[in-house]
Amino acid sequence: MNQSSPWAIVYVTIVLDRTSGETFARDRDLADELGAILAGHPAVGGVETLAPAEYSVSLLVYTDPSAAGVVEQRASELAEALGLRAATRPEVRTDDDWRDTWKQFYRPIILGEGDLLLRPSWIPRADDHPIREIVLDPGRAFGTGLHETTRLCLDAIVARARRGVDPKAVLDLGCGSGILALAAARMFPTATVVALDDDPEATATTLENATANGLAGRLTVVTADLGDPMAERVHPPGGYDLVLANIRAETLIPRARSLRECMAPGAELVLSGVLADELEAVELAFREASFIPAGVSWPRRLNEWVALDLRRSPP
Ligand SMILES: C[S@@+](CC[C@H](N)C(=O)[O-])C[C@H]1O[C@@H](n2cnc3c(N)ncnc32)[C@H](O)[C@@H]1O
Incomplete structure (x- = not known):
């Protein structure tokens, strides 16, 4: 238009x-x-x-x-x-x-201290924009970067990159537009990234955005839920060492054990999509699945949403 x-x-x-x-x-x-x-x-x-x-x-x-x-x-x-x-x-x-x-709604977002730019596809780069960027078409699946739950995960990625964390295998569970998978691929240059979503529209959008960013070769995009055979086939043999899951609490809770099973010992898990009054239930389910809190400020909160930074305890 x-x-x-x-x-x-x-x-x-x-x-x-x-x-x-x-x-x-x-x-x-x-x-x-x-x-x-x-x-x-x-x-x-x-x-x-x-x-x-x-x-x-x-x-x-x-x-x-x-x-x-x-x-x-x-x-x-x-x-x-x-x-x-x-x-x-x-x-x-x-x-x-x-x-x-x-x-006003689609302005570019700069994360961290100029670590990563999220830029809508139709807004040109400015001279002072960070070099590292993800270009997104925000028109379709969930994940423009404007939602609190997405932002909590993006902040987690950037904070880890700033600390020199260098995961080799990353999972984005519920990838939507692919924003987290792409941000992870950009911020962790040697990582392979798996993006799962049970909505084919989301995985199609993720693939489009991956191609537009020249990152298609770094991403494996699968239309599946976590425990589906299609997903199990792409899990790395040693397990993921970083998992990002921005999905509602009622979906996260029953998947606590499956998440543990596909993660390496000591791997980190970022759960977002959790409302403050659901925190206790989510924390309990993941503690029972042998996850422990990780990070200095825990949980992180934006408006009514919280993110839990967890670590998979050793076997
Ligand atoms: C809140 S959106 C998150 C999108 C993006 N990762 C972000 O952070 O902006 C949640 C996504 O999870 C997907 N989803 C919900 N339940 C799922 C399930 N059981 N297995 C796989 N994906 C699921 C939805 O289709 C949706 O794209």
Whole structure:
């Protein structure tokens, strides 16, 4: 779509069910899912999630004015099918603010102290941008770098690279857009990286982004869950020495033992996607699977989300 033409935004405001941490987290996930599905609509140029308010999430769905009605209807139907309480509102934008609005959401992100740049594919590099970069097309699967749970994992990668940690085999469980797998490949130049996701749309996006970054040769991308034979076939014989898993707590907890089994003794595990009130349950499940806390500040927290840095204890 041409940025100088009029654009339309369909605002989709989702009211989160705060009856419990579980219903809140479920609605947050479903809101992300709704955004990802809408991003795949042929008339949609991009979807952004506004910094969520305490009770709601707003999706800004960018489209063409002539398609705004169709996109709005699709958003309503999908929200209903997902069981979300959502209100929709289209708005045609012809004002000069438009480009600034777009840029505000998709601005490049610099991680660490200039260690890594995350750059949307359509924004050119600036002279003072860090040399190491990952270029992402944020339009499709989850993982633009703007979500707290992604950011907690990205910070974990950069912090390890700064400390000289040099993993040889890294797993990104639930790779979405591939953002973590790609950041790991860039920051750990000798590592081989496996990216797993059970959603074929996510693995397709990861492969596209890997190719765009010249990193396809460093990544093994598999559409599978952790325990699937397809995934077991690509696990390194000695086990992973770093695993990044940004997935919801209810998915992480039952996979604690499988994660242990595919990791080398002493390997590190970063769990994100955990709400503060789920911390205790996640910590218990992983302690029972012989993981111990690692890192100086534990757990790390961004808004309502926490990340657990864990280490697999020796056998
Ligand atoms: C919150 S997104 C994380 C995406 C990206 N890694 C990031 O940090 O931004 C979680 C991803 O996990 C995937 N996922 C959820 N359950 C899974 C499972 N059981 N096995 C594999 N992938 C799963 C989803 O399809 C989704 O792409």
